[in-house]
Amino acid sequence: MTYRFLKGHGTENDFVLLPDPDRSVHGDLSAERVRALCDRRAGIGGDGVLRAVRQGDRWFMDYRNSDGSVSEMCGNGVRVFARYLLDHEGAATPLEIDTRDGIKTVTLGDDDRLTVDMGSPVVLDRTSVSVDGVSHEALHVSMGNPHAVAFVDSLDEAGSLLTEPGHDRAVYPDGVNVEFVVRRGAHHVAMRVHERGSGETRSCGTGACAVMVATALADEAPRDTAYLVDVPGGRLEITWTADDRILMTGPAVLVAEGTSDL
């Protein structure tokens, strides 16, 4: 079976996008097919798959990690998804996209970056994560999906991130995305991430939002303060508004389009 795909990224968090308006092309989309598509040597390559399914008046973003697992939400992915809808499906912003974490509204800025209303964060307890046998205190933040945010003195402390950081499985029964953060200046941080289901990636949008929330709480920053969050693949700008919404702004680029019979 031959089907259409696009390839895109947001701050170098890269995705294979599969148009599948009425679910007739990919059926249930098996984990095996997702892994084959995301394979960087034998496949197209990506940190995850975004399947575009039409659902009534809206489009549903069916997101899968590169290991085939399902996640509730993907912040960089939803911007890439919006770019696809704007460029290829005649959509206009503000644009409502359905996700497993509910509807996300995306707007297009004059500078061509996209802003996503990511909803309200849920700040949970303190926990800990470990890499290379060293334990780090972390904050449990949910952005629809689970995060542990650990402040470190140097991003080198995150080690190679080739393997999943240790974490409390009672706190995170379904796994966790782990962010390591350093300060760069006032309202400016940098991070590295190990993503559940994908390993270390060049960026994680929900992770950057969780990092911003943990930093703003530590700073006791007033709401509506804009933070810059640097990731290995670029920069995201994030604001926690007075009405408890997280607004994330960043780039989204489509780089290729083709057909595959993988």
Ligand SMILES: N[C@@H](CCC[C@H](N)C(=O)O)C(=O)O
């Ligand atoms: N890269 C994404 C997050 C993707 C899902 C995550 N790995 C999970 O399993 O929760 C982002 O940009 O938010």
